[in-house]
Amino acid sequence: MDIMYFLRVLYRKKWIIFILSFLAVVVTFLLLVNKKPQFVSVAQFSTGFTSEKVKLSDGSSAIDLYTVDIRFDNVLETMKSPQVVNRVGYALLLHDLNDPANAYSEVSLSNKQKPVYREMNVDTAKRILVEKLANHDMLHSNKKQEALLIEYLKLFGYEYKDIMKHLTVSRVARTDYLDIIYSSINADLSAKVVNMIGQEFLNYYRNLNTQRTDDNAQTIRDMVNVQQSKVDSLGRLLLEAKVSQGSLDPVARTTSAMETVTEIESRLAEENGKYNTHLNRVAYLRAQLSSLMGSAETTSGDNQEVIRLTQRRNDLVAELNKRGGNDLGLQRQIDGLRNEIIQKSSSGASRSKLLDKIDNTTREINEEEALLNASKTTIDEYNARITRYMSLTNVNPGSSVQIDVLKTKLDMENQQLREIREKYSMAEGLVRDDPTVNFIQTRVGIPPNQPESKKTLIKMILAGMSVFLLMVLIFIFLEIFDPAAKTPSIFYRQSRTHTSNILNHVLFKKKLIIDMMLEDKQGKKYRFKNLFKNSIRKLRFELLDSGKKVFLLTSSQKQSGKTTTIEALAASLLLSHKKVLIIDLNFLNNTLTRHFNPEIFIQDVSSKINYSLSISQQKVVSSTSYDGLDIIGCRESNVTPTEVLNELNIVDFLRLLREEYDYILIETAAMNLYADSREMAKYVDSIYLIFGADEAIAQADLDSIQFVASLKEKNGGVILNKVLTENLNA
Numbered sequence: 001m002d003i004m005y006f007l008r009v010l011y012r013k014k015w016i017i018f019i020l021s022f023l024a025v026v027v028t029f030l031l032l033v034n035k036k037p038q039f040v041s042v043a044q045f046s047t048g049f050t051s052e053k054v055k056l057s058d059g060s061s062a063i064d065l066y067t068v069d070i071r072f073d074n075v076l077e078t079m080k081s082p083q084v085v086n087r088v089g090y091a092l093l094l095h096d097l098n099d100p101a102n103a104y105s106e107v108s109l110s111n112k113q114k115p116v117y118r119e120m121n122v123d124t125a126k127r128i129l130v131e132k133l134a135n136h137d138m139l140h141s142n143k144k145q146e147a148l149l150i151e152y153l154k155l156f157g158y159e160y161k162d163i164m165k166h167l168t169v170s171r172v173a174r175t176d177y178l179d180i181i182y183s184s185i186n187a188d189l190s191a192k193v194v195n196m197i198g199q200e201f202l203n204y205y206r207n208l209n210t211q212r213t214d215d216n217a218q219t220i221r222d223m224v225n226v227q228q229s230k231v232d233s234l235g236r237l238l239l240e241a242k243v244s245q246g247s248l249d250p251v252a253r254t255t256s257a258m259e260t261v262t263e264i265e266s267r268l269a270e271e272n273g274k275y276n277t278h279l280n281r282v283a284y285l286r287a288q289l290s291s292l293m294g295s296a297e298t299t300s301g302d303n304q305e306v307i308r309l310t311q312r313r314n315d316l317v318a319e320l321n322k323r324g325g326n327d328l329g330l331q332r333q334i335d336g337l338r339n340e341i342i343q344k345s346s347s348g349a350s351r352s353k354l355l356d357k358i359d360n361t362t363r364e365i366n367e368e369e370a371l372l373n374a375s376k377t378t379i380d381e382y383n384a385r386i387t388r389y390m391s392l393t394n395v396n397p398g399s400s401v402q403i404d405v406l407k408t409k410l411d412m413e414n415q416q417l418r419e420i421r422e423k424y425s426m427a428e429g430l431v432r433d434d435p436t437v438n439f440i441q442t443r444v445g446i447p448p449n450q451p452e453s454k455k456t457l458i459k460m461i462l463a464g465m466s467v468f469l470l471m472v473l474i475f476i477f478l479e480i481f482d483p484a485a486k487t488p489s490i491f492y493r494q495s496r497t498h499t500s501n502i503l504n505h506v507l508f509k510k511k512l513i514i515d516m517m518l519e520d521k522q523g524k525k526y527r528f529k530n531l532f533k534n535s536i537r538k539l540r541f542e543l544l545d546s547g548k549k550v551f552l553l554t555s556s557q558k559q560s561g562k563t564t565t566i567e568a569l570a571a572s573l574l575l576s577h578k579k580v581l582i583i584d585l586n587f588l589n590n591t592l593t594r595h596f597n598p599e600i601f602i603q604d605v606s607s608k609i610n611y612s613l614s615i616s617q618q619k620v621v622s623s624t625s626y627d628g629l630d631i632i633g634c635r636e637s638n639v640t641p642t643e644v645l646n647e648l649n650i651v652d653f654l655r656l657l658r659e660e661y662d663y664i665l666i667e668t669a670a671m672n673l674y675a676d677s678r679e680m681a682k683y684v685d686s687i688y689l690i691f692g693a694d695e696a697i698a699q700a701d702l703d704s705i706q707f708v709a710s711l712k713e714k715n716g717g718v719i720l721n722k723v724l725t726e727n728l729n730a
Contacts, residue, residue: 005489006476008726009475017468017471017472021468024466025460028463029460032454036185037451037452038451039185039189039452040190040452041182041193042443043180043441043443043445044177044441044443045178045439045441047071047177047178048439049438072178075201076170076178079198085163086160087133088163090133091196091200092104092156094130094133097125104186105158107155111155119148124145134332134336136203163182166182180198181194182194188447192445194445195445231410231413234406234409234413235410238407260389261386264389268383271378274375278372282369282372289361292357293358310341310358316337321370484696485691485695485697486723487727491693491720495701495718497709500719501535502720502728503532503536504724505721505724505725506532508564517571517572518571536572537572539569549685550658550684551666551685551716553565553566553687554670554687554689555670555690556704556705557691557695557701558670559692565721566665567592574629577628578663579661580661582630582631582632582667583602583632583664584634585667585668586669587634587638587676590635592633592667596622598633600619601633601635602634603635603644605653606645607647608620640675641676641679642679666684671689671707672701687711689717691718691720692721693720
């Protein structure tokens with residue numbers, strides 16, 4: 001298919017395309033006119049992910065882009081998670097309930113009529129929301145009051161799906177920044193959401209990461225303690241075995257004792273190093289905390305209260321660590337103090353960050369002090385063991401087999417203890433490694449002064465163009481995937497056969513085609529019919545110029561237009577003052593017989609024919625109402641010509657007809673389904689195969705075309721019928 005063909009197709013569909021495009025423009029205009037103004041606020045965070053580098057094998061450093069992408073994906077999904085977004089919705093609803101005069105969202109009158117609005121107690125809703133925010137918990141639909149509150153959230157538009165419809169969280173392409181964008185009909189609401197999303201994400205992510213790594217570290221710490229107990233038990237058994245067996249050799253006794261002492265002293269030196277590290281770390285962190293506290297005192301007038309609350313919370317955290325972190329009462333007090341500190345603190349990003357640094361530093365001091373105390377206890381235990389082993393001087397003689405077995409077991413348990421301690425060190429590193437430690441809010445969301453432009457004109461143009469292009473593509477694809485041989489060029493590409501004649505598609509309604517051909521009417525109204533007449537005249541010229549008289553017109557498929565073509569050709573020959581005979585041998589569909597209603601049928605000719613007389617002297621043909629046109633009809637039945645005409649000498653019969661008529665036109669059934677055309681092919685002078693342009697070419701069609709082509713001098717060619725006028729030259 002060439003471009004011009006597609007352009008003609010689109011031109012025929014132009015009104016459909018233009019009308020649908022216009023409707024798209026109108027619908028877009030109506031939607032935008034009725035759409036409420038939207039206020040968009042943007043907050044931005046710097047993650048610090050791209051500043052972390054890895055060492056390459058050649059000693060240089062580079063950014064691990066794969067790891068960075070994974071971290072960004074994790075952060076984006078967490079920011080959009082229900083655990084973060086729902087907490088924002090809870091806080092917004094709590095604000096509206098506490099301050100109805102300055103509420104961010106107004107409940108519509110229709111929503112106020114709903115049962116959930118009337119049934120929900122405001123005080124109960126406030127209590128549940130405060131509890132959920134303090135405990136970092138979510139509403140559960142299996143609890144009656146909380147399920148009711150979930151529906152209540154939907155009335156205000158604060159449910160998870162409602163917020164996510166207008167929330168966009170994305171990474172600024174190939175940078176270290178994250179953009180949080182929210183649009184709503186309230187400017188203050190948009191600014192509040194983008195700022196709260198970031199803060200709630202940090203709170204949730206840090207709490208989640210701390211909980212996960214703390215749990216892992218505690219599990220491994222318990223494994224270390226269990227393994228250490230095994231090693232100590234085996235050490236005591238080994239020592240008791242050595243003591244109980246005794247030793248006659250003072251040198252061996254002293255060597256054994258010194259080996260034990262040397263091992264313990266090595267552990268003692270290692271533990272002293274850890275102790276000094278923790279001690280120096282505590283001193284450094286306390287100095288840093290003092291500096292931060294001094295900065296905090298100069299920030300605002302009510303900072304003293306914040307510091308007092310912070311110190312109180314730090315004391316409770318220290319107390320909670322001493323109790324093993326399992327006191328739920330202390331944990332609730334700590335969460336309450338944290339919320340109170342946030343409420344009394346300044347809303348500025350610098351103040352919030354300063355408080356976070358104080359909180360992180362205090363937490364690190366508590367962790368280092370706990371590690372310092374543990375190291376001090378271990379050092380005291382090692383010193384006591386060295387003193388005890390140095391006092392052992394007598395070793396009884398005995399077998400060394402038991403001692404060797406104990407030594408082997410002790411070596412194996414020590415190896416396992418070292419592996420577990422390495423895992424514990426890695427877990428401790430994860431506890432101290434907060435992935436959000438470098439998160440900085442570089443842009444605070446502010447209420448926009450004016451709503452976003454609706455861009456009505458641009459969107460209308462885009463809508464119209466989109467529908468226009470969509471319809472163009474649809475019509476082009478329909479043409480591409482339409483298997484019908486609509487044009488001569490398509491027919492040639494599919495069959496590799498040139499058409500001898502092309503007939504355009506014409507609607508004849510109830511009028512016989514022969515009457516239309518005999519009329520002579522002009523005007524735009526008859527343009528297609530006159531074009532069809534001229535195409536038939538071209539076919540008539542071929543018949544006149546061929547020197548042949550008997551023509552078989554058949555088709556490969558049903559409903560291809562054989563009858564129409566024969567009637568039109570007969571009328572055209574009559575206009576040339578030729579005497580024409582039509583023989584209807586289409587026993588399965590005798591349309592020609594029904595049109596002309598003849599008296600003589602081909603089934604009766606064999607009993608009436610006398611080959612020694614001329615046709616004019618016998619009653620073997622029926623005349624029609626058209627001067628010069630006769631017909632031999634057929635009765636409709638499921639038979640073939642050889643079955644019906646077995647008693648008729650077809651050669652002699654056609655010889656008599658040639659003497660009487662200038663041209664004989666014969667119609668047979670479709671070649672794909674019946675053998676009629678093949679049976680009559682040897683008796684006629686020429687065969688024309690008629691093919692409908694609205695049909696697809698199948699393998700059976702190709703076989704029929706090939707059969708006609710194999711007749712060589714009898715091959716009249718293919719007549720492509722029902723071609724749309726605009727496709728005649730395509």
